Amino acid sequence: MLNKEAIGTVLGEVTFPVELGKVREFAQAVLADNPEYDRGAPDGPVAPPTFLQTLALWEPEGGAQLPDIGLDYLRVLHGEQEFEYFAPIYVGDEITATSRVSDIYSKPSTKGGDLWFVVFENEFENQRGERVAVSRMTLVQPPKRS
């Protein structure tokens, strides 16, 4: 049983620069060699679709401060990851990410007990206040095995 009252809790806000070297490093790490990532699309180099995962490098040591949801992190799995894109992210942008707990719900497991789902949402804005992307990470906690 998780604490549904944590839904809506804002976990924090962090601002980070989009740097050419980081974009190039990340693109290589996901086996992308598109020239748009280092030499540039018409308006300059852009970030690859899952680049916003590098937000992890800007969070406090040990990850974002989490409210008391009741998750057992040794049992938790990364179930789903989603991105919505509203505007390109360019090298040179300053991105501000706001993280919140957006949903907590359960479903009966076919093996008995409940599966619990916790959705963390990050909203990303650039230095002009334009919303550029939203990401959602769903963690899944399977029932405890006795």
Added chain:
Amino acid sequence: MTATANERVLEVGDKGPDWSSPPVTRTDLVRYAGASGDMNPVHHDDTVAQAVGNPSVFAHGMFTAGVLSSYLVNWLGVGSLRSFKVRFRDKVFPGDILCCNAEVTAVEEADGIPLARINCSVTRQDGSVAIEGTATARCGR
């Protein structure tokens, strides 16, 4: 979005190109760990991975998802994706080959812009599904 290099004309049933990765190496996993900042040792330290019941280190789910996004971008153009969602089905281990697949399931208009809905997945050399997902992409007419 203005960064779209090209907008491929898409129809229902169109498939992405045949593409498979080289076998995944530990070097790939270390590179992704450093690039993403996800330093969970189960992805680079066999001792830790085995202590929690794995035969060896395994890939970050977001490594495999990132490779799938790179495949979609190579097909559809940089800047074309409007959304990308994946569900993690099974672990990827060193030596696995990532076979990327995508198919257009619908073409719709949203605010006068043609958008393709796409089902995508990564399967391994034995045909088992590692991740499956959906994407929407701006396309040409």
